[in-house]
Amino acid sequence: MQNINGELYVGERKLSELAKTFQTPLYVYDEAGILDKIRIFETFFQSRKFACKVIYASKAFLAPRLCHILNDHHFGIDAVSAGDLHLIQKSGFDPHRIVLHGNNKSDEELELGISLGVEYIVVDNYPELLKLKQLSEIKKTVVHTLFRVNPGISAHTHAYIETALLSSKFGESIYDEAMIAKIARTYSDSPYLVLDGFHAHIGSQINNPNSFVKEAKTMMAFIQKYQDAHQANIRVLNLGGGFGIKYLDEDQEINLEIMLGKIVKTIESQSKKYAIKLDKLLIEPGRSLVGDSGFTLYRCGGTKQTMGGKNYLFIDGGMADNIRPALYQAKYTVEIANRANLPIGQDSKIYDVVGKCCESGDIIAKDIPIPEAQDGDTVVVYSTGAYCYSMSMNYNGLVRGAVIFVSGKEALTAIDRESYDHLIETCHF
Numbered sequence: 001m002q003n004i005n006g007e008l009y010v011g012e013r014k015l016s017e018l019a020k021t022f023q024t025p026l027y028v029y030d031e032a033g034i035l036d037k038i039r040i041f042e043t044f045f046q047s048r049k050f051a052c053k054v055i056y057a058s059k060a061f062l063a064p065r066l067c068h069i070l071n072d073h074h075f076g077i078d079a080v081s082a083g084d085l086h087l088i089q090k091s092g093f094d095p096h097r098i099v100l101h102g103n104n105k106s107d108e109e110l111e112l113g114i115s116l117g118v119e120y121i122v123v124d125n126y127p128e129l130l131k132l133k134q135l136s137e138i139k140k141t142v143v144h145t146l147f148r149v150n151p152g153i154s155a156h157t158h159a160y161i162e163t164a165l166l167s168s169k170f171g172e173s174i175y176d177e178a179m180i181a182k183i184a185r186t187y188s189d190s191p192y193l194v195l196d197g198f199h200a201h202i203g204s205q206i207n208n209p210n211s212f213v214k215e216a217k218t219m220m221a222f223i224q225k226y227q228d229a230h231q232a233n234i235r236v237l238n239l240g241g242g243f244g245i246k247y248l249d250e251d252q253e254i255n256l257e258i259m260l261g262k263i264v265k266t267i268e269s270q271s272k273k274y275a276i277k278l279d280k281l282l283i284e285p286g287r288s289l290v291g292d293s294g295f296t297l298y299r300c301g302g303t304k305q306t307m308g309g310k311n312y313l314f315i316d317g318g319m320a321d322n323i324r325p326a327l328y329q330a331k332y333t334v335e336i337a338n339r340a341n342l343p344i345g346q347d348s349k350i351y352d353v354v355g356k357c358c359e360s361g362d363i364i365a366k367d368i369p370i371p372e373a374q375d376g377d378t379v380v381v382y383s384t385g386a387y388c389y390s391m392s393m394n395y396n397g398l399v400r401g402a403v404i405f406v407s408g409k410e411a412l413t414a415i416d417r418e419s420y421d422h423l424i425e426t427c428h429f
Helices: 015-022 031-044 064-072 082-090 107-116 126-139 177-189 209-230 256-274 287-293 324-328
Strands: 002-004 007-010 026-030 051-056 076-079 098-100 120-123 143-150 193-199 236-238 280-283 294-305 311-315 334-336 348-354 363-371 378-382 403-407 410-415
Touching: 007 015, 015 026, 015 294, 015 378, 015 403, 015 410, 026 031, 026 287, 031 064, 031 256, 031 287, 031 403, 064 082, 064 410, 076 082, 082 098, 082 107, 098 107, 107 120, 107 126, 120 126, 120 236, 126 143, 126 177, 126 193, 177 193, 177 209, 193 209, 209 236, 209 256, 256 280, 287 294, 311 363, 324 363, 334 363
Parallel strands: 026 403, 051 076, 051 280, 076 098, 098 120, 120 143, 143 193, 193 236, 236 280, 311 348
Antiparallel strands: 002 007, 026 294, 294 311, 294 378, 334 378, 348 363, 403 410
């Protein structure tokens, strides 16, 4: 992002002009930023002891344009539904680099994963393992799997995105020895199911590298115990994702280079300690790959001061295109893109930036100091590249905005802005 004479630019494109050309709300991705993150993972997630592989967590944001970029760099990608699989397949992504997730996969999803030949199906629980065993026998097809286990590690993040507590809906606990024994017996009794390794994920938006080090050590100790108890050879460990990004100036920014190195070195040392011969170490970044390379543009529709002294800045979007503040109390940095040279000072006001939905909780950002806003200003909300478009909706009859990727002078449409006909195309009249 550059400030040229008070106008913010991404690449060589002025934000206020992008807003006019593509209409607002508008999701914008800086393609150079995504490529920079890809290079960090390629450079620092490496080992001479085992293969290191990045599987993009597509729930953060999914579009064919991004699939093409990831495919070109030989990254993997995950899917959590038949819809994800359909989009990824149609984008031309190599199906042998797809990992299928989900805690309640339907028969359709499991069958689609098998027929596509995905790299791994991550089995979430024991009942799903029995279902997959039956399907593999009907199809007489070898199915490579990772089994998701719950290491019981607190990630110290928001309760809604913490996934490894013993009360979590995800995975089976590594401390439930009777359950782990049943899982081992089911694999040994199956002629088609292959347990390649284990998967764990401790949560999202984690800023402390020590959480991942603790996860790595816990999982390696579990693998050693499992191998000894069940005469198994575990060759793959997937540590999930959850690496945090910076939303506010005061946020702690995780150093990806250092964190990736710590993870690799921990697994290398634990492999030696327990004599575990891993073939592959996987991680699943989502937010950390695309989150801070994306932002949302809005048009200011005016301001209001209440009798109680509260200042509101109205935008032409809101919770329909970014539900995270309402869902997680997420916080964002906001600026006026077309008057970015105005200093925060005497003429500034403290605004709540609010949307147009008929909900009092439709608030994108609270108590933001901004130079006095004007009708028609282009408002930019930073770091919306993850979990915003993918969670967007048509509440109050609002249409989803376009998604564009900017590279230098080029602004390429990745997803079209919806029309009003999108709202009725599945309706019967």
